[in-house]
Amino acid sequence: MPSRIAGTGGYLPARLVTNAELALRIDTSDEWIATRTGIRARHVAADGEQTSDLALAAALPALAAAGLEGRDVDLIVVATTTPDMIFPSTACILQDKLGASGGPAFDVQAVCSGFIYALALADRMVASGAAKNALVVGAEIYSRILDWSDRGTCVLFGDGAGAVVLLPGATPGIISSHLHADGSHRRILEVPARIANGAVTGKPFVTMDGHAVFKFAVKVLAEVAQEALAANGVTAAAIDWLIPHQANIRIMDATARKLGLPLSKVVVTLDRHGNTSAASIPLALDVAVRDGRIRPGQHVMLAGVGGGFTWGSVFLQW
Numbered sequence: 001m002p003s004r005i006a007g008t009g010g011y012l013p014a015r016l017v018t019n020a021e022l023a024l025r026i027d028t029s030d031e032w033i034a035t036r037t038g039i040r041a042r043h044v045a046a047d048g049e050q051t052s053d054l055a056l057a058a059a060l061p062a063l064a065a066a067g068l069e070g071r072d073v074d075l076i077v078v079a080t081t082t083p084d085m086i087f088p089s090t091a092c093i094l095q096d097k098l099g100a101s102g103g104p105a106f107d108v109q110a111v112c113s114g115f116i117y118a119l120a121l122a123d124r125m126v127a128s129g130a131a132k133n134a135l136v137v138g139a140e141i142y143s144r145i146l147d148w149s150d151r152g153t154c155v156l157f158g159d160g161a162g163a164v165v166l167l168p169g170a171t172p173g174i175i176s177s178h179l180h181a182d183g184s185h186r187r188i189l190e191v192p193a194r195i196a197n198g199a200v201t202g203k204p205f206v207t208m209d210g211h212a213v214f215k216f217a218v219k220v221l222a223e224v225a226q227e228a229l230a231a232n233g234v235t236a237a238a239i240d241w242l243i244p245h246q247a248n249i250r251i252m253d254a255t256a257r258k259l260g261l262p263l264s265k266v267v268v269t270l271d272r273h274g275n276t277s278a279a280s281i282p283l284a285l286d287v288a289v290r291d292g293r294i295r296p297g298q299h300v301m302l303a304g305v306g307g308g309f310t311w312g313s314v315f316l317q318w
């Protein structure tokens, strides 16, 4: 039995931080951020909110759309780079908050590609019968790993969560997935901190070489989407909607151009969400499903890239 996405959900913390608000605190401007990145605002979690809270708030509407209760959930995979704590996994904390138990639950750490990795794994577990159903969540609170005085990074990211529920289906929802990593590029995007012997050593904030990340992202996003098309013997004309990782509108535009797709076929939530890392693709998917853009029978290409470096695509029929 193939697996299909039976429900989507999303959650954004209440507090919205606009570019104008950032410009009051650091040497930047709405004009610079909007033209260089496409971002106009991002959401920031409240002090008491944890990643598992965001994950739960995204999971509940996804479960409702799939006709499941929290206690019905079997497999839970949470993609996150900002877990509640070192352990237990955010997936186990989410399982408890959902009132589920007994099924497998674990986190996936593939930074901004995390949701693509998690979805690919969960698809195979549901399709093979190893799991009855799966809740796959991308959830992040990047606001806590940003140096808010560094204008080169803090303007880019936001907090949020997106979720999907996978059920076995009669026809393929998820058609194929393609995952890659190349650890030799690990230093161009990292949070180079360690916790040992009760102390944090190294910088516990996002650091990056923006130009190198930009070039790498454009190259591999287009390549991994092409790989999915080739594997299925179709061309880019088969893509109704492209949902790439939401990092920079110029990266998304260049990826679409390389694929020969107009920007009108790309789902863009970056302007309102910023880069929410592993949450960006499921959040964008949820928006496009709920506003009626993605319709039954249409083909959707999800493509992610992130620190590691990691990248991957999932090609599916809605």
Ligand code: UT7
Binding pocket: 027, 028, 029, 032, 033, 036, 037, 112, 151, 152, 155, 189, 208, 210, 211, 213, 214, 247, 248, 275, 277, 305, 306
């Ligand atoms: O999930 C992946 C996460 N990472 C990414 O997606 C990053 C990918 N890279 C990018 O999106 C872009 O490289 C950036 C948005 C980070 C930077 O855009 P850019 O067009 O490559 O700008 P730049 O780094 O070449 O900087 C141009 C100027 C510099 O000033 P000088 O040296 O020309 O005087 C920067 O200091 O812009 C300055 N600058 C800013 N100015 C106002 C950098 N950040 C800001 C800022 N506001 N926030």
